[in-house]
Amino acid sequence: MLAEQRYKEISEILEREGSVKTVTLCGILGTSRETVRRDLETMEERKMLRRIHGGAMRVEPEEEAASQYTSFDKRKEERSAYKEMIAEEAARFIREGQSVALDSGTTSLALAKVIRRKFRNLTVVTNSFAVADELRGAKGISLVVTGGLYKADEDAFVSDMATLIFDRINIDVFFLTTCGISVERGITYQRMDEIQVQNKMMEAAEETIVIADSSKLGVNSLVRMCGVEEVSRLITDSGITKRQIDDFEAAGVRVTVAEERKEEE
Amino acid sequence: MLAEQRYKEISEILEREGSVKTVTLCGILGTSRETVRRDLETMEERKMLRRIHGGAMRVEPEEEAASQYTSFDKRKEERSAYKEMIAEEAARFIREGQSVALDSGTTSLALAKVIRRKFRNLTVVTNSFAVADELRGAKGISLVVTGGLYKADEDAFVSDMATLIFDRINIDVFFLTTCGISVERGITYQRMDEIQVQNKMMEAAEETIVIADSSKLGVNSLVRMCGVEEVSRLITDSGITKRQIDDFEAAGVRVTVAEERKEEE
DNA sequence: AATTATTTTGCACATTTTTACAACTATTTA
DNA sequence: TAAATAGTTGTAAAAATGTGCAAAATAATT
Numbered sequence: 188m189l190a191e192q193r194y195k196e197i198s199e200i201l202e203r204e205g206s207v208k209t210v211t212l213c214g215i216l217g218t219s220r221e222t223v224r225r226d227l228e229t230m231e232e233r234k235m236l237r238r239i240h241g242g243a244m245r246v247e248p249e250e251e252a253a254s255q256y257t258s259f260d261k262r263k264e265e266r267s268a269y270k271e272m273i274a275e276e277a278a279r280f281i282r283e284g285q286s287v288a289l290d291s292g293t294t295s296l297a298l299a300k301v302i303r304r305k306f307r308n309l310t311v312v313t314n315s316f317a318v319a320d321e322l323r324g325a326k327g328i329s330l331v332v333t334g335g336l337y338k339a340d341e342d343a344f345v346s347d348m349a350t351l352i353f354d355r356i357n358i359d360v361f362f363l364t365t366c367g368i369s370v371e372r373g374i375t376y377q378r379m380d381e382i383q384v385q386n387k388m389m390e391a392a393e394e395t396i397v398i399a400d401s402s403k404l405g406v407n408s409l410v411r412m413c414g415v416e417e418v419s420r421l422i423t424d425s426g427i428t429k430r431q432i433d434d435f436e437a438a439g440v441r442v443t444v445a446e447e448r449k450e451e452e
Numbered sequence: 453m454l455a456e457q458r459y460k461e462i463s464e465i466l467e468r469e470g471s472v473k474t475v476t477l478c479g480i481l482g483t484s485r486e487t488v489r490r491d492l493e494t495m496e497e498r499k500m501l502r503r504i505h506g507g508a509m510r511v512e513p514e515e516e517a518a519s520q521y522t523s524f525d526k527r528k529e530e531r532s533a534y535k536e537m538i539a540e541e542a543a544r545f546i547r548e549g550q551s552v553a554l555d556s557g558t559t560s561l562a563l564a565k566v567i568r569r570k571f572r573n574l575t576v577v578t579n580s581f582a583v584a585d586e587l588r589g590a591k592g593i594s595l596v597v598t599g600g601l602y603k604a605d606e607d608a609f610v611s612d613m614a615t616l617i618f619d620r621i622n623i624d625v626f627f628l629t630t631c632g633i634s635v636e637r638g639i640t641y642q643r644m645d646e647i648q649v650q651n652k653m654m655e656a657a658e659e660t661i662v663i664a665d666s667s668k669l670g671v672n673s674l675v676r677m678c679g680v681e682e683v684s685r686l687i688t689d690s691g692i693t694k695r696q697i698d699d700f701e702a703a704g705v706r707v708t709v710a711e712e713r714k715e716e717e
Numbered sequence: 718a719a720t721t722a723t724t725t726t727g728c729a730c731a732t733t734t735t736t737a738c739a740a741c742t743a744t745t746t747a
Numbered sequence: 748t749a750a751a752t753a754g755t756t757g758t759a760a761a762a763a764t765g766t767g768c769a770a771a772a773t774a775a776t777t
Contacts, residue, residue, distance in 0.1 A: 206457050219727050239456040324604045332609060334599020334617055339589045344597060351616040352599055484737050
């Protein structure tokens, strides 16, 4: 069994149970304790969990009472190292003067941070409060927010009110985040709230690029937003397998793998 | 059972019950008394609870949060005492279940704070980023943002894109802030950016109430938004003169003067 | 296809952490 | 004040972790 597959398994267990013992994982994964510990170590570095003596704990998605959007804050720490790499790579597909659309995924927020740092003449359209907050007052960034009804659990504006402005706006590149993407089922989500906004963004956009860490690949979630043929490119991390790359490329989706880069600028 | 799992369990019990005995925890967690005590000790260090003889008690959220925030927040409040008073008064014209519109004035932000504190079933429509930020995740507040192009110097969304949603929305009360208001020249502003949004809000609203401190009274600024006959009420502070009250009332604008109140509820 | 290089994994052993049992001290309450 | 209940500390057994190194599995190269 591959390491990344184990990570995925561990993540799922953690999502379900909240915490696991190292020995339990040994049994489930059929590997030695050292391997499990090494896995947990890497996963902790990637902010995918918190290690504790005897096992690991989930990085709390729901810390009740403490206002809802902190849960979003917590979630954005998940796999943040990957997300930054992906965001950095995604920024290479943007040129000064263009207009880009960002939805409300956590990877979008990472991209917003890169944009704030690297661009001085860009229009950014978003339905994400966090992205808007990040780019609020950023020099040289023209910020357009969709508006609409605010959904705290997604930290974004949804409903058809959020789609109205797209009749007046053209987008060069739309960076789409997702819960799951597969060649067979296309791009899928857990919730359907945001799909209409994303669809509008896609319609308004010249080109759509999916930015998704490798844990989303091959995953089929509940609601289908569109097929893979609608997107021109997928940017992901090195967790993608050769096989998956071939499948996506065969379906007409170019694949870019974000690699660790050592402070180039 | 892992230590961290026990902490979580204890936290949940404490959240539910308020306090818990050491022996009770022994039974629930299936560990010795020393272990429970050590757990409570660690958790006390982490400020997750307060130890008492025989067990532990929940720490009230205020205790921990207080130290960091209040000094800064209080000072901010002291400065804008008059706006607070006006906002407090304005809130009396709102009833649970209604929908209200707030524009991007500083007094609107003060009103948003009062709303967050006092209401649990309200729809708030705004084009102000600060107001949206204040009400983001507020319990029982349905937040609708106009969207549109973000103007940093007003911290608000403007342009005609910000007016689109008003075809779909009805407002009970619109609280209008202004640079100047006079019986002769009506409501006037320094800039014209926001006027179209405010006009739409007014159109969509059943009633419009101007909230303006007394320094704005009798002032004629550059751009006229509408006449005083369009507004039903003016809420201001005690700096207003008897003469001014009479003039406004004669023009059909009822006047409410916000007074200092001593913590009534 | 065969070989080499690289990474990953598992085992043995030293180290650290955790826990429960005692024995003892402190606090509460009747 | 005495009896009961709760808290503290020392210690040893058990459980978990970290590390060096060799075997195994993968990837890369010829």
